[in-house]
Amino acid sequence: MTQQLTAAPPRIGRARAAFVRPWLLLAPALLVLAVLLLWPLVRVFLFSLQDYGLREITTGEPNWTGVDNYAEILSTPELWTVVLPNTVGFAVLAVAGTVAFGTGVAVLLASLGTFWRTVTSSAIMAAWAMPAVTGTYVWVWIFDADRGVFNDVLMGLGLLDDPTNWFTDRWTFYAIVLLNVIHHGFPFVAVTVLAGLLGVPKEMLEAAEMDGAGSFRRFFSIIVPQLRQVFAVVIILSTIWDFKVFAQVYLMPGGAGSNRSVLNLGVWSYVESFGQNRYGFGSAIAVLLTLLLLVITAVYVRTVLAEEER
């Protein structure tokens, strides 16, 4: 394997070419990643240790304040009552909802004939392809307080007397975000789990069926263990995505900071930085969000690498 991989043209010395060439090929990409992703990550950490505002941006002079920003974040009551529940609680619900719904859809798809499977998966693709920005606007329009179709239908059915503004209440606000995120996120789960389902050996299922296992039993005792890796990747990727929801909250009425009860970590960081010009404080919030995601990512990398080595 190793020898084959280092196959090099005969003109240059084999060993030298094998040593130099990969680094030459990697150099442009690594340069971009270093300058535009790694250095900014270092910098956001450095900003988070400063009182970094407009003055510091223009002069470029540092203004170190140690861990003051972090102390302020952790002592803000809003963090514990509003921001963290909105971030973590939402992510948990969204991941559970997306994975459960997506898996259900995959099982349904697997039981369909070719024609209906093609029709349904094409429809699912349409939901997946909807950009977050336009998708969010469509949901905002559907639930619009004055002229949205949701209020119209509810009033038509006599379930509602007056138009309700669903965006002011924290719970209904996040219920709409949840609907939006699940609608956009379940296709990935469904397509991935379906691919896994179709790969489960039929002999195993038949054997279990002959032994008298019902369909629920077959699902949880054979399919789920077989798809452990698939579920691990799907759950971890969904978790990472759902912790980072930004446009889906920011673009909703009141979501851009004017309604403090719907802030999550990402939006809080953004509005403190670009709304209040407190870039240092915003950076500290962003660092906390990044650390949270790094822990989840570490789990993801270990899962993927463990799979590759098998």
Next chain:
Amino acid sequence: MSTTRTAPALRPLRRTSRRSPLRQLGKGVLVALLLAFTLFPVYWMLNSSLDAQAGHTNSFWPAEPTLDHYWFVLTEGGFGTFLRNSLLVALGTVLISSALALLASVAVARFRFRMRTQILMLVLIVQMVPLEALVIPLFVQVRDLQLLETLIGLVVVYVALALPFGIWMLRGFVAAVPIELEEAAYLDGASWGRMFWSVLLPLVAPGLVATSIFSFITAWNEFIFAMTMLGGATENYTVAIGLRSFFGVHSNDWGAIMAASTIITVPVMIFFILVQRRLASGLTAGAVKA
């Protein structure tokens, strides 16, 4: 699971029970509900964009069919400029990020060298960094380069955002090219560069197309950087933030917003359906063996 297909001889009873009308009906209802839930937002977007009454009275099909909203958006609304900007930014991103990703993926797929695993890990991990953490330092960085409010500034940022996934995805395509083909080219006296152009590149082309489409969608849909970096430079707005110009202080022009949303969404949907299989396999990266 299509177990019925392989077990008819063994399970005649089961088979008839599965085909029972009640079961088929239940499945039909589930499919109908799923289709309704999945397609309703897209349908509602199209419906409102084609209805002159959108924003006044709701109806489930266009009460007064018209293309006026599209016409308004593309002329007075200035959406033509936003479309051109988005197209320029997306094409710039695709060209640069695909070229860089291709070279890098050849390195990690074809060579074994020290630090190879560490570089792969790096590529995986940087994909997880939240944009909210990057937007503050990159804003400062792009400002120092005097590229705020320019399209070039956006391209620079989007190349960085699209690159890690591009490398990760192309890596699989490069690895799938049989090494024997490369060796045959060397035996015929080709140099490494010649082999790369005449053997590797044509064979990796489908993967390059898939990766390009992904980069295109990333740049086309991106919102937070466009909003932050373009600031008040309306003439440089991309489609994702150009949409906001149809929101009024007191009332929103929903017909126009939905028409503009349709114009943004349709190219993405077409591309997405073209690329979806590869996208799914690229994301899970070996977790699903199809």
